[in-house]
Amino acid sequence: MFRYHPDPIATGSAERAEHVCHVCGQHREVRYTGPIYGRRAENLCLSCISSGEAARALGIGAGGLAQPAQFSDAVGVPADVPLDVVTEITQRTPGFVGWQQESWLFHCADGAAFLGPAGYHDLASHPDAISMIRADLRRSGWSDGDADELIRGFDRTGEPTAYLFGCLHCGAHLASWDSG
Ligand SMILES: [Zn+2]
Ligand SMILES: [Zn+2]
Structure with missing residues (x-):
């Protein structure tokens, strides 16, 4: 649906x-x-x-x-994503519960499919998603050691939690994260 x-x-x-x-x-x-x-x-x-x-x-x-x-x-929708995709995601797609007001993720000029909240073990089989989070953290000034410690602490039901997405075109996995 x-x-x-x-x-x-x-x-x-x-x-x-x-x-x-x-x-x-x-x-x-x-x-x-x-x-x-x-x-x-x-x-x-x-x-x-x-x-x-x-x-x-x-x-x-x-x-x-x-x-x-x-x-x-x-938030931060890439410029190559059509506006009607954004409208379908925000107004005609179920959202997901996070610790804060979570943003959808995008890839290959389209919205990605939300696959669920994820803990470290859920993410472990998707190294591309872990790399994405690590790159985001590095841009925010985190050391690699601190980033790894955070990533190992991801919990599907506790916090911090990662949010796993899959690209509908290239198959890449993406993730964001937050805590309360
Ligand atoms: Zn109804
Ligand atoms: Zn893609």
Whole structure:
């Protein structure tokens, strides 16, 4: 259903739970559990996220000032990524829970697919993702020793946590991280 978030139940952004969706009023079986940057909805189905109904219905403001709700943030988007890709990711794709307001990652002029929160052992089979985090840390002035210590401490449920993505074109793995 979602090009950029293939399995929202596996990543923890949705759960199997019978509910009546706040937006469409239908009985649904999979409920969104990720962030909403807009008006709150206790029960929201994935169909309403996919169709864009949820972004419209939970937006803030009215008329010409209306701002659609977003489910994730997109910061530092590369210039070669089309705007409609960014809109699909922020308004029509389930977001993911992080310690802070997480940004999506991009590769090969497209959004990458979110594969889930990751601990050190989840990342260990994706050395390209570890290299990306290490390069980001080096640019921020971290020593290699401190960077390795941080990376070894990544925890899927504790903190700090890494967020793993896969490029839909070249197969590269990418990751960001944060802590509370
Ligand atoms: Zn719905
Ligand atoms: Zn790529």
